[in-house]
Amino acid sequence: MEKQTFIQTVGEAARKDMEKSGVLASLTIAQAILESGWGTSELAQNANALFGIKADGRWSGKTYSKETQECYDGVNYTTVTALFRAYSSWDESIADHSAFLHTGNRYAAVIGEKDYKTACYAIKAAGYATAPDYAEKLISLIESYGLTAYDGDMQKEETIMSNSSLVTYTNISSHKNSPRNHAIDTITIHCIVGQWTAKQGCDYFATTDRECSANYVVGKDGSIGLSVDEKDRSWCSSNAANDNRAITIEVASDTKEPYAVTGAAYNALLNLVTDICKRNGIKKLVWSTNKSDRVNHRNGCNMTVHRDFANKSCPGTYLYERHGEIAAEVNKRLNAGTGTENPAGGSAMYYVQAGAFSKKENAEAHAKALKAAGFDTMLKTFGGLYKVQTGAYSVKANADAQVKALKATGFDAFVTTDGGSAAPTPSYIEYTVKKGDSLWAIAEKLLGDGSRYTEIKALSGLTSDTIYAGNVLKVPAK
Structure with a gap:
């Protein structure tokens, strides 16, 4: 599961739980990330346990046994075998996490706290985890991934703007x-x-x-x-x-x-x-x-x-x-529709079509003439034809005004609701070899990467790296 997907899955459950439990969603998400390794841990995979809560005498539900490391002196870690609480789903794990924090007065400073940093230090001070830097790790996760966005009205501080977790x-x-x-x-x-x-x-x-x-x-x-x-x-x-x-x-x-x-x-x-x-x-x-x-x-x-x-x-x-x-x-x-809907609530889109051609080169020539006259154009395919469009509008009156402007400059046009799809780009372009060219230099010039010369070689059916002035090569369009 990708990191952003994990955040969204756990985040929505944590936000809903926060409304009932008073436990900041950002704290819950950060703990889930840290304790479960983004949902990849043995406990998360085999026991649906995101938080590694021990199964002591108060727990009557399912359990899972595994080795874990504890730090009792603040410096050295010891490997022990322990029983952990197990669940039927991650949502159940999140709900039990909050219920666990509500048990007794031990985590009273966490419940209802609106400042994520205070909540992180409070849960560490209450003994939730033995790692010396536990609070700092939670805070780093919250700030790096903008988890306060899930706190809504609970958060005291302004939401910290985050960067994408997709970054490599x-x-x-x-x-x-x-x-x-x-x-x-x-x-x-x-x-x-x-x-x-x-x-x-x-x-x-x-x-x-x-x-x-x-x-x-x-x-x-x-x-x-x-x-x-x-x-x-x-x-x-x-x-x-x-x-x-x-x-x-x-x-x-x-x-x-x-x-x-x-x-x-x-x-x-x-x-x-x-x-x-x-x-x-x-x-x-x-x-x-x-x-x-x-x-x-x-x-x-x-x-x-x-x-x-x-x-x-x-x-x-x-x-x-x-x-x-x-x-x-x-x-x-x-889940927001197509992006071509009328913001006022309508759903029809009105396209201004300024030509339809059976040959793509003719459509491109017409589009060039329209651009020279100051009109933006799009090349679409529909019904086996290449169609030149100059606008897409959610209000028909605006499309009609565009048609009027086109006709005023000598172009014929009409309004249609058939949008078509973007015209396909050829899989290759042709390049005529010039004196001094090499396959590497051509790939560097046209593809931005000289090492892609092998693609030109294969596409052009070459059996060696030798080329001559006047040769016509096929160069990948992508």
Whole structure:
């Protein structure tokens, strides 16, 4: 079980229990993590016991026998065999944990305490565990994973902003403002223009002289790096106001249009965005193809892109055309609908279609002409055709206004409720070898990683590393 899943599973049970027992949910979750090793311990797996409570003479339920270590003198550990309480479920274990703390007056200082640090020191002082640094370990877990979010009205202190537990590498950049001046309510996804790992991306932001960074980096292999803490504002989107309210995410990508990303990176991105939304109280992602809606956060829109604030193509066509898909998948995981619903309660989406073509190259040419006229476009497939759309709206009047604007500039268009799906990206692109090229150099240039030359070699059917000027090679699109 992933760490964030464990926190969510135990957290909800602990929060409900807290309402009855008065035991801080954050304390319960931290103890469960520490005592059960994130649910992987022998007791957690074989006895549904998250807290390692001994089965003394007061216990009449199921038991489980195992060896454990105790520290009686504050320095040395002794291995002993002990009986532990066993349960039918983790929820039962959580409920008994609180009941155990309510027994007698021993843990009276823990019950009803609203400050998590005080509660942690109180439970250690009462003799719950013999480890000398037990309280400090609990506090570290609570602060590292933002567990006070589950305390709700019980918490005395402001919730500590946490970082994602999905992170596999951390290298904090100095290119930031600390702290951010706005609550997190927006997601901004970028393409990093290079098939990098999370480590490569984080190391770059930590060492470059360029004034740039991001909160997270998603690598080509699905790795996730932390470059700027969520509590701080990254320097990512060429707009301070946006970066102060947004979590910015750089995703490894190809180095040229459509700046495609790998399947591993895309899946990791979905997991990361879902986690960010859950921890920061973003109940639903809303995407709009209308730039004005995005930058002004109208109609509930809370996804922005770099091209909104600077003359850039970022996040590239590949990710830009999948923002609606990303919102829908994340919202499904959040149980929040598709991300294309009318914030006022309606469910229909109105798409403005400006052309339909049997050949993709013709659709792309038409989209290019529309972009030159100032319209954002998306290429969709539906009914065997490539369809060029210039907007998606929850209010039909807004779609009608877009049609009117298109016709005023000489383009035909109409409103449809058939959204279609993002047009597939070719599995490869063609590259004509130039004098002085090598397979390694081509892979470095086009894929951001010279070691991927073997993929070009295999895709092009080469039997050796020798290439000549004028050869046409097939280069992976991802």
